[in-house]
Amino acid sequence: MARQAQIGVTGLAVMGSNLARNFARHGHTVAVHNRTAAKTRALVEEFGHEGDFVPAESAREFVAALERPRRLVIMVKAGAATDAVIDEFAELLEPGDMIMDGGNAHFEDTRRREAALKERGLHFVGCGISGGEEGALNGPSIMPGGSAESYRALGPLLESISAKVDGEPCCAHIGPDGAGHFVKMVHNGIEYADMQLIAEAYDLLRKVAGYEPAQIADIFRKWNTGRLDSYLIEITAEVLAHTDADTGGPFVDIVADRAEQKGTGRWTVQTALDLGVPVSGIAEAVFARSVSGHAELRAAAADLPGPERPELHPDDAARFTEHVEQALYASKIVAYAQGWHLIQTGGEQYGWDIDRASVAAIWRGGCIIRARFLDEIRAAYRGGQAPVTLLTDPTFGEALRAAQNAWRHVVARATELGVPAPGFSAALAYYDTLRAGRLPAALVQGQRDYFGAHTYQRTDKDGSYHTLWGGDR
Ligand code: ATR
Numbered sequence: 001m002a003r004q005a006q007i008g009v010t011g012l013a014v015m016g017s018n019l020a021r022n023f024a025r026h027g028h029t030v031a032v033h034n035r036t037a038a039k040t041r042a043l044v045e046e047f048g049h050e051g052d053f054v055p056a057e058s059a060r061e062f063v064a065a066l067e068r069p070r071r072l073v074i075m076v077k078a079g080a081a082t083d084a085v086i087d088e089f090a091e092l093l094e095p096g097d098m099i100m101d102g103g104n105a106h107f108e109d110t111r112r113r114e115a116a117l118k119e120r121g122l123h124f125v126g127c128g129i130s131g132g133e134e135g136a137l138n139g140p141s142i143m144p145g146g147s148a149e150s151y152r153a154l155g156p157l158l159e160s161i162s163a164k165v166d167g168e169p170c171c172a173h174i175g176p177d178g179a180g181h182f183v184k185m186v187h188n189g190i191e192y193a194d195m196q197l198i199a200e201a202y203d204l205l206r207k208v209a210g211y212e213p214a215q216i217a218d219i220f221r222k223w224n225t226g227r228l229d230s231y232l233i234e235i236t237a238e239v240l241a242h243t244d245a246d247t248g249g250p251f252v253d254i255v256a257d258r259a260e261q262k263g264t265g266r267w268t269v270q271t272a273l274d275l276g277v278p279v280s281g282i283a284e285a286v287f288a289r290s291v292s293g294h295a296e297l298r299a300a301a302a303d304l305p306g307p308e309r310p311e312l313h314p315d316d317a318a319r320f321t322e323h324v325e326q327a328l329y330a331s332k333i334v335a336y337a338q339g340w341h342l343i344q345t346g347g348e349q350y351g352w353d354i355d356r357a358s359v360a361a362i363w364r365g366g367c368i369i370r371a372r373f374l375d376e377i378r379a380a381y382r383g384g385q386a387p388v389t390l391l392t393d394p395t396f397g398e399a400l401r402a403a404q405n406a407w408r409h410v411v412a413r414a415t416e417l418g419v420p421a422p423g424f425s426a427a428l429a430y431y432d433t434l435r436a437g438r439l440p441a442a443l444v445q446g447q448r449d450y451f452g453a454h455t456y457q458r459t460d461k462d463g464s465y466h467t468l469w470g471g472d473r
Helices: 012-027 039-052 059-064 080-088 107-118 132-138 149-159 179-207 213-225 232-242 266-275 280-292 295-301 314-349 356-362 373-381 394-417 421-433 440-450
Strands: 005-009 032-035 051-057 071-074 098-100 123-130 141-144
Touching: 005 012, 005 059, 005 266, 012 032, 012 039, 012 132, 012 149, 032 059, 032 266, 032 280, 039 179, 051 071, 059 080, 071 080, 071 107, 071 149, 071 314, 071 356, 080 107, 080 141, 080 295, 098 179, 107 123, 107 149, 107 179, 123 132, 123 149, 123 179, 141 149, 141 179, 141 356, 149 232, 179 232, 179 266, 179 314, 179 421, 213 314, 266 280, 280 295, 280 314, 314 373, 314 394, 356 373, 356 394, 394 421
Parallel strands: 005 032, 005 071, 032 051, 071 098, 098 123
Antiparallel strands: 123 141
């Protein structure tokens, strides 16, 4: 009998190849398959020495190479290609077998696929994988959804190839059906917000404090030794320190200022709107990318007047830098608080029972937002009573208390000087909205009752009320 593989990977573009190599490097026998067989042959030729690969030319051969119950990982283009490949393999599999989709699927697609395959006795595991190509090869953060039974079979393999932090794998069963892809989506939304906040910090340090990119790189390197220690701060310093080979100038100055997106940030905001969760920090980050791409709009508005810019004293620049660090940290707490609120609400809405401490734990390594900060979030949700919001966790609450004056100052300066800081501003507005005793939402209710008889509730007694407003409406 031919060699049996513990796991199979179909779809051998870079992510799929790297994941297959990662399994092989960890001692698993891996069946590999690709629609175009040349890629399968190329993988085994180039990397066959790294471990035990079983190349399969056809889908049937691929399925036959897997030990039972079969564990089959799909790494093809998200969308129609994923459905086509699932349909093809579902025909060849038997009850109890597992199909894992490691692509960036929308969690609603994952829910649909899981339900359809369950009817055929197959386990479908929508699995978020973060860390890009490098992570897939050397240890990603892995967020599998699907049944607990499928995790018992797949979990040990996934844990073996995931990133490790303090000896713990950055992989945990998130919850049933689409929970894994949902959490991966929120990860990406938070990533958008984090990147935007860091970009705003850079912009303020440059335009308000007057530092050059190389100096800002040094500031970020210093920040990276403190509470902002994270992969994103680290790579930002590298990008800012980089000199363009053609011009000899800062690299950041020759890059077109149009940020692109593949859509997971947008999905996060769309989902948050559907679930009624205010994720304003993430939304501003998505909109900031969007507005950056509107060349015509920006050109048309380029001559609109801005404020006069008073020169800053160099001493102010150093102090301002400290304030920006505070503002960045505080805004980051808000963005993550909003992300965790969305995870909580999604978990409740879809009955996933997501362990929010565990999400923080598996994002400490392998993924783009990996950071020391996530240890604190894990601690906030571990044991005892979970905070209603991260903002009121004792550790984060204290950080916000200490940062708030500096945070206000930075947002005020940005506003005065006409430097856009939508992420910092939205985060501060969220903070102030939550802490405000009363909101003008009362007036909005009054307006709604006036024009639409939508009724309102009172602060002093129960029930719904409508006022007979004057005029013939
Ligand atoms: P890339 O990542 O290189 O841009 P892609 O078009 O996104 O490529 O496809 C990624 C993987 O999905 C490839 O393994 C591709 O198979 P081929 O090498 O044969 O192109 C696979 N893929 C895309 N559409 C597919 C489909 N309908 N059926 C099977 N595999 C498909």
